[in-house]
Amino acid sequence: MLALGTGPRGAARACALRWAGLWAALCVALCAGAAPAHAMEPLPDVALSAVRGQDGVSFDLSGFAMSGDVRVTYTTANGASIYKEKLSASRSDSSNQFADPYKLDIVSGAPGLADVIQLAFPSNALGEQKWQLAYDWGVNADGMALHNGSVAISDLALRGGGLQFSTPQGYDGIAFGMGLRMDIGQLAFRPNGRTDTDEQMALGGIRIGAVDADGNFTNRPWQLADVAAQPGVLNALNDESGPRLHIGIGWPDARNGSGAAPAGGLQIDNISFTSPGKPVVDLGSSRIGSMEIQYLDIKFRR
Numbered sequence: 036m037l038a039l040g041t042g043p044r045g046a047a048r049a050c051a052l053r054w055a056g057l058w059a060a061l062c063v064a065l066c067a068g069a070a071p072a073h074a075m076e077p078l079p080d081v082a083l084s085a086v087r088g089q090d091g092v093s094f095d096l097s098g099f100a101m102s103g104d105v106r107v108t109y110t111t112a113n114g115a116s117i118y119k120e121k122l123s124a125s126r127s128d129s130s131n132q133f134a135d136p137y138k139l140d141i142v143s144g145a146p147g148l149a150d151v152i153q154l155a156f157p158s159n160a161l162g163e164q165k166w167q168l169a170y171d172w173g174v175n176a177d178g179m180a181l182h183n184g185s186v187a188i189s190d191l192a193l194r195g196g197g198l199q200f201s202t203p204q205g206y207d208g209i210a211f212g213m214g215l216r217m218d219i220g221q222l223a224f225r226p227n228g229r230t231d232t233d234e235q236m237a238l239g240g241i242r243i244g245a246v247d248a249d250g251n252f253t254n255r256p257w258q259l260a261d262v263a264a265q266p267g268v269l270n271a272l273n274d275e276s277g278p279r280l281h282i283g284i285g286w287p288d289a290r291n292g293s294g295a296a297p298a299g300g301l302q303i304d305n306i307s308f309t310s311p312g313k314p315v316v317d318l319g320s321s322r323i324g325s326m327e328i329q330y331l332d333i334k335f336r337r
Contacts, residue, residue, distance in 0.1 A: 091138055091139050091140030091141070092138070092139045092140075093136040093137065093138050093139075094136055094137055094139070095132065095133045095135075095136040095137070096126050096137070097126075097128050097132055097133065098126075098128060099124070099125065099126045100124070100125040100126075101122070101123065101124050101125075102121075102122070102123040102124075103121070103122065104120065104121055105120065105121075105122065106118050106119070106120035106121075107119050107120070109280070109335070111335070111336075112277055112278055114175075115174075115175060115176035115177070116174070116175045116176070117172070117173070117174050117175075118172060118173055118174075118175075119170050119171070119172045120170065120171050120172070120173075121169075121170060121171045122168070122169070122170045123167075123168070123169045123170070124166065124167070124168050125166070125167050126164060126165065126166050126167075127163070127164065127165045127167075128163075128164070129159070129161065129163035129164045130161070130163060131161075131163075135157040135158055135159060135160075135164070136157060137154065137155065137156060137157060138153075138154070138155040139152070139153070139154050139155075140152075140153050140155070141153070144201060144262065144263060145263040145291045148201070148202075148204065148262070148263060148291075149201050149202040150201065151199050151200070151201045151212075151262055152199070152200040152201065153197060153198070153199050154197050154198045154199075155196075155197040156193045156194075156195060156196050156197045157193065157194075157195075158194065158195050159192055159193060159194045159195070160194070162192040162194060162218060163192075164192060164193070165190045165191060165192050165220075166188070166190075166191040166192075166193075167188070167189055167190070167191075168187070168188040168191065169185060169186065169187045169188065169229045170185065170186055171184070171185045171228075171229070172184075172185070172186065183226065184224065184225050184226035184227060184228060185224075185225045185228050185229035186222070186223070186224055186225075186229075187221075187222075187223045187225060187229045188219060188221070188222055188223075189219075189220045189221045189223075190218075190219065190220025190221070191217065191218070191219045191220070192217065192218045192219075193215075193216070193217055194216045194217065194218065194244075194256075195214070195216045195254075195255070195256045196213070196214030196215045196216050196217075196256030196257075196258075197213075197214055197256075198211065198212065198213055199211060199212030199213070199261070199262045200212075200262075201262045201266075203266065203268055203270070204266065206268070206270065207270050208268050208269055208270020208271070208281075209268070209269045209270065210262045210266045210267065210268055211260060211262065211266070211267040211268070211269060212258070212260045212261040212262040212263075212265075212266065212267060213258075213259045213260050213267065214256035214257065214258045214259070215243055215244070215256050215257050215259060215299075216243070216244040216245070216254075216255065216256035216257065217241075217242075217243045217244070218241065218242050219238075219240075219241035219242075220239065220240070221237055221238065221239045221240075222237070222238045222239075222241060223235045223236070223237040223238075224236045224237075232309065233309065233310075233311045234309060234310055234311055235308075235309050236306075236307070236308050236309075237305075237306075237307050237308075237309070238303050238305070238306055239303070239304055239305040239306075239307070240302070240303065240304025240305055240320075241301075241302070241303050241304075242300075242301070242302040242303075243257060243299065243300070243301055243302075244256060244257050244299065244300060245257040245258070245297060245298065245299055245300075246298050246299060246300040246324065246325050247298075248298075250300060250324030250325040252300055252302075257297060257298075257299030257300075258297045259284070259297075259299070259328055260284045260328075261292065263288070263291040263292065264287060264288055264291050264292025264293070265284060265285055265286070265287045265288060265292065265296060265328075266284070266285050266288075267282075267283065267284045267285070267331075268281070268282070268283050268284075268285070269281070269282055272334065276336060277336075279334045279335055279336055280334070280335040281332075281333070281334050281335075282331075282333045283330075283331050283332045283333060284328055284330065284331040285330065286329065286330050287329070296327040296328055296329050297327065298325045298326065298327050299325070299326055299327070300322070300323060300324055300325060300326070301322065301323045301326065302320075302321075302322045302323075303320060303321045303322070304320050305317065305318075305319065305320060306318040306319065306320070306321060
């Protein structure tokens with residue numbers, strides 16, 4: 036028997052013990068009717084990888100515009116280089132503002148493959164979201180520094196498709212995929228600068244997208260590469276030929292797809308050359324009804 040004593044302090048101790056006894060009895064009653072509790076256990080990597088939020092990021096580039104003097108240069112081992120600089124870009128808005136965004140997600144890959152970072156372009160069904168782009172470029176090689184003028188792209192509309200990025204199968208680098216449905220108002224090569232239209236080669240009314248068996252354009256993007264069915268690769272090689280930048284697209288993989296490369300089409304409404312004091316040379320239109328990328332291997336050698 037425990038003697039609590041008398042007086043105010045003794046009464047306080049007695050009250051505290053009564054409350055403690057009530058809480059203990061309540062906990063025992065609750066635990067008696069519940070299932071046995073399991074101890075906390077560390078989760079293995081397999082279990083952790085199965086936890087997915089299934090949410091991504093959506094963003095709209097309404098009113099986007101940028102310009103600057105940044106230069107991006109690729110230099111070979113012998114010192115020759117090619118560069119792009121002074122990029123400018125802007126985008127017009129559509130009537131469906133903020134309802135047709137870009138979407139960035141991380142999705143499950145094919146069985147046995149890594150997850151995929153996926154950037155989906157807006158569907159842009161009416162073609163109202165249009166980009167205006169321009170940049171300067173040049174080459175330094177064999178003791179000569181050549182500024183080759185500018186490239187100007189007007190009214191470029193991306194209409195579905197997107198990009199994929201993942202871990203390659205069996206090699207280093209980045210695996211990529213690309214789906215493209217695109218219209219371009221004009222692609223112009225201007226040797227005297229982006230604002231000088233007196234001398235240029237211009238391709239107008241460019242269209243790229245998937246085609247059906249008869250070579251007719253569909254409303255689907257042309258899947259040039261897919262991280263599972265026909266993966267592209269971007270990596271750096273270093274072998275007996277020296278260090279090289281490598282870009283490629285593999286053969287179609289029947290294990291993760293149909294085994295056939297998707298078909299796409301290219302249409303150009305007008306090809307023209309303009310020179311000061313001379314008539315415009317108009318070569319008319321050109322079209323490739325159906326084409327496939329079976330395999331692509333590009334290596335930038337020394």
